[in-house]
Amino acid sequence: MNHNSIVPLYAQIVEQLQNDIAKGVFSKTGRLPTEVELAEQYQVSRITVRRAVDELVSQGLVEKKQGKGTFVCAPKLTRRLDGPMSFTEMCEANGLTVRAKILEAGICVPEQASVREELGLREEEPAVRIRRLRYAGDKPLVLEDNFFPLEYAYLLSIDLENDSIYSYLREVKGIELQRTTMRLRIVRADAKLAKLLQVPRNAPQLEMRGRVVRLDGQTVHTSYQVGYGENFEFIVR
Secondary structure, eight states: OOTTSSSOHHHHHHHHHHHHHHHTTTTTTOBOOOHHHHHHHHTOOHHHHHHHHHHHHHTTSEEEETTTEEEEOOOOEEEEOSSOOOHHHHHHHTTOOEEEEEEEEEEEOOOOHHHHHHHTOOTTOOEEEEEEEEEETTEEEEEEEEEEOGGGGGGGGSOTTTSOHHHHHHHTSOOOEEEOOOEEEEEEOOHHHHHHHTOOTTOEEEEEEEEEEETTSOEEEEEEEEEOTTSEEEEOO
8 A cells, every 4th residue: 555645545445456356365255354454454444445345346346245244246247149149159258168967858749839839840749858957167057948840859969068059050060040039037946946056946047038040040949048147247239
């Protein structure tokens, strides 16, 4: 701290704490020192510390939890909603590693009439179902449940735990993808979903339903995702 600088003391503290947050100094617990501890550390008043912390709150870097202290906010992740973007592409754009846990992958007769209608199937006609729990880093983030026409059964032979279906369709099969209407709503995690996503029961989650088609309009798959939680920003163009 430079007490003779023209830069206000609170602004110097803000810059120092920004640097500490970026370096992961508080990553073990996520908790910042108390106002008293910071005041002693920087040899300033608690009012100055409080102003600095309030500035970090306004920047979205930390949050105050009543009776618990001040904690570093988890970084916001972003996802575009202006076209078909695979979960793998979304994670890579945010600098995260990605993997999947296969919950179901095979051929079945869809029970939902809406799925049969979107795929253009007769009542007893089978389809390919791929249901996966998607991880960003070590955290389960999204439950994904998609149905494909039977002609896409070859997808069952790729590495569904590590490979991107969209990348395979585009790069290997030469299929360009585009999204039709997407429906979004907030739902509450029931016991099963809460266990899969490792979130509290009734925690709000984003549910996304839609359909992805080829350039000629033929359906590639129905799209259902639920998850994402609170640390997401969605970009709509």
